[in-house]
Amino acid sequence: EIFVWDHQSLDLKLPAFRYHISERIVALGFTFSGSHVISVGSDREATLAVWQVLPRPDVKKPMVPVATASAFGGGAVLGVVPDSRVDTHMHHFATFGTGHLKLWQLSKHNNTIRAKRASFASWGAPEVVTCVLYVRGDRIVAGGKGGELFFFEGGKAVRKMQLSKHQIAGLHPMRPASIMAVQGSGEVCLLTANPKGGGSSGDFELADLSGHPPAWACTPISSCCFRSNKIVTQSSTHLMLVTSDGSSQRRSNGRRLKLLTTQPSRAPTCLAAQSSGVVASGAMDHTVRLIKANGPDPRHGVHFPQAVTTVAFSEPSPQRPHHHGWLAIGGFAGMAG
Numbered sequence: 001e002i003f004v005w006d007h008q009s010l011d012l013k014l015p016a017f018r019y020h021i022s023e024r025i026v027a028l029g030f031t032f033s034g035s036h037v038i039s040v041g042s043d044r045e046a047t048l049a050v051w052q053v054l055p056r057p058d059v060k061k062p063m064v065p066v067a068t069a070s071a072f073g074g075g076a077v078l079g080v081v082p083d084s085r086v087d088t089h090m091h092h093f094a095t096f097g098t099g100h101l102k103l104w105q106l107s108k109h110n111n112t113i114r115a116k117r118a119s120f121a122s123w124g125a126p127e128v129v130t131c132v133l134y135v136r137g138d139r140i141v142a143g144g145k146g147g148e149l150f151f152f153e154g155g156k157a158v159r160k161m162q163l164s165k166h167q168i169a170g171l172h173p174m175r176p177a178s179i180m181a182v183q184g185s186g187e188v189c190l191l192t193a194n195p196k197g198g199g200s201s202g203d204f205e206l207a208d209l210s211g212h213p214p215a216w217a218c219t220p221i222s223s224c225c226f227r228s229n230k231i232v233t234q235s236s237t238h239l240m241l242v243t244s245d246g247s248s249q250r251r252s253n254g255r256r257l258k259l260l261t262t263q264p265s266r267a268p269t270c271l272a273a274q275s276s277g278v279v280a281s282g283a284m285d286h287t288v289r290l291i292k293a294n295g296p297d298p299r300h301g302v303h304f305p306q307a308v309t310t311v312a313f314s315e316p317s318p319q320r321p322h323h324h325g326w327l328a329i330g331g332f333a334g335m336a337g
Contacts (some may be wrong), residue, residue, distance in 0.1 A: 004037065004053055005327045019049045019065055024309050025330030029080025031091040034314030036066070036106065037328055038080045038093060040309070046071040048095065050113065053326070065114040067106060071095050080312070083134045094140070096129040101142050103155055119156045130237035133179065135173035141179060143168025149181065163189055170224035182231065184220035206233070206242060213238055225273040232279050236267040239281055260291055265302060274313040274325055282308030288292070288329055306331035
């Protein structure tokens with residue numbers, strides 16, 4: 001089942017709806033406008049379903065997907081990323097995972113959906129694409145499990161960088177024209193966003209910041225999310241909040257680290273953030289922890305009957321003053337909340 005919630009009031013916004021028959025939902029996302037939810041199941045074809053949630057559908061009728069497709073037959077899908085470009089005709093988003101990056105278009109007029117595989121050119125696809133960032137228009141940056149960075153234009157890779165042998169856990173646009181890349185080892189690199197030239201303009205280690213746990217107690221960073229100058233990193237043992245000043249200097253007094261949670265009873269699995277500063281962290285202990293990145297402590301947690309595998313936020317809408325954005329949560333047995 002899939003549920004859509006208001007993350008502030010924790011009110012259920014729509015009746016439960018169901019489509020995936022797979023064991024679990026592996027990826028969830030919203031289109032940039034927040035009008036559609038995109039879900040991917042763990043079946044062999046990695047079935048992708050698109051659901052319209054705004055304008056709110058007739059609650060008296062059963063919900064059905066407006067479009068379905070195979071996201072990636074025979075391989076794993078790890079995430080859904082919306083594109084923020086303004087297009088009066090199409091919603092744009094990407095899915096990624098085992099050895100692939102796929103670019104999607106959903107018609108705003110008749111819900112026709114189409115996709116194409118991005119080309120990694122002569123370099124070949126990495127073993128796993130771990131994160132994707134839309135930079136501007138058709139420019140995309142993708143990070144790999146082996147520390148690779150690929151720069152795309154028009155769906156084709158035009159440049160490759162090898163940062164290290166550690167997984168790229170997250171990518172974030174910085175100003176002016178630079179990108180922040182967080183590696184699983186805890187190293188943070190500042191890179192030029194130009195796909196045709198330039199390299200690292202500076203880096204620093206999270207372990208150098210005051211308040212970082214000792215190395216023996218840490219595990220590799222599996223995912224991270226960004227809002228403004230704040231980074232939230234997640235590993236199997238820690239959830240940390242880093243405030244960055246954007247400096248390219250290895251040591252800077254403007255960076256701060258705060259430990260949000262440590263050694264949960266069962267491992268964290270997913271992470272998402274909203275521009276309002278709210279962060280959601282899901283875990284195998286059936287709990288989604290909602291944290292205000294600007295506040296001192298976690299706000300509250302929501303308990304679900306299934307282990308949580310994926311979370312996603314939609315953004316507040318300027319056209320809807322009382323719409324704070326919604327939260328979608330996916331887990332085992334095809335359940336999402």
